[in-house]
Amino acid sequence: MISKIHACFLLVLVAFAAQAQEAVTVLDRREIALEPAPIFPRYELRLTLAYLEGSGWTPEAIAGAAKESARILGQCGVALTTAELVRVVAPIRFHDFLTPVSRELAATLKLRKPTVYFVKGTGQRPAFDAEAIGRGNSRTRPELADTVWVTRGTRDLGIALAHELAHVLMDSGEHSAAPGNLMREDTGPENTGLTDAQCARMRATGLANGLMY
Numbered sequence: 001m002i003s004k005i006h007a008c009f010l011l012v013l014v015a016f017a018a019q020a021q022e023a024v025t026v027l028d029r030r031e032i033a034l035e036p037a038p039i040f041p042r043y044e045l046r047l048t049l050a051y052l053e054g055s056g057w058t059p060e061a062i063a064g065a066a067k068e069s070a071r072i073l074g075q076c077g078v079a080l081t082t083a084e085l086v087r088v089v090a091p092i093r094f095h096d097f098l099t100p101v102s103r104e105l106a107a108t109l110k111l112r113k114p115t116v117y118f119v120k121g122t123g124q125r126p127a128f129d130a131e132a133i134g135r136g137n138s139r140t141r142p143e144l145a146d147t148v149w150v151t152r153g154t155r156d157l158g159i160a161l162a163h164e165l166a167h168v169l170m171d172s173g174e175h176s177a178a179p180g181n182l183m184r185e186d187t188g189p190e191n192t193g194l195t196d197a198q199c200a201r202m203r204a205t206g207l208a209n210g211l212m213y
């Protein structure tokens, strides 16, 4: 009888130990300054920028990318003046973007949206450097609505981030073939332009979905 009780107790201890190892925790939150706001029109977009401790991301790289995105989206009157930078510690299985585990991560952290997660890599197939999840492509994974996942391998980081944010704000996976357009499928230093129609859609949908104010 006693040995049974001991065995049960041991099992409970093992379960607790496993849970402790699996903990997803916010280590630190702080405000970072991005770009001065465009004068008119002005729609505030407040991002949460979350990065995983040990994934290789630095606050400097993230702030630099967010500032470049702010300059690009500023042409539509979208203002990114400050953002919240959140440092997260999580078990290694959360370090890559993969729908089931990333859903679990987002559900646990419950960070304010839109959220950009800076992760190590991706386990998704096809594998993209960066991915945006809006309302339209999150019905089976609601925790991931209004999030962007950026991997360490992402080229033209600030431009790629602006591109993914535009997908989220417009709630559209559409691409443009226009030369120099931000929404070209291939990101590049020369592709930073947005048309009036794209800006109008970004503002209207972003406001309607409560992502800007």
Ligand SMILES: [Zn+2]
Pocket: 163, 167, 173, 175, 184, 185
């Ligand atoms: Zn795209």
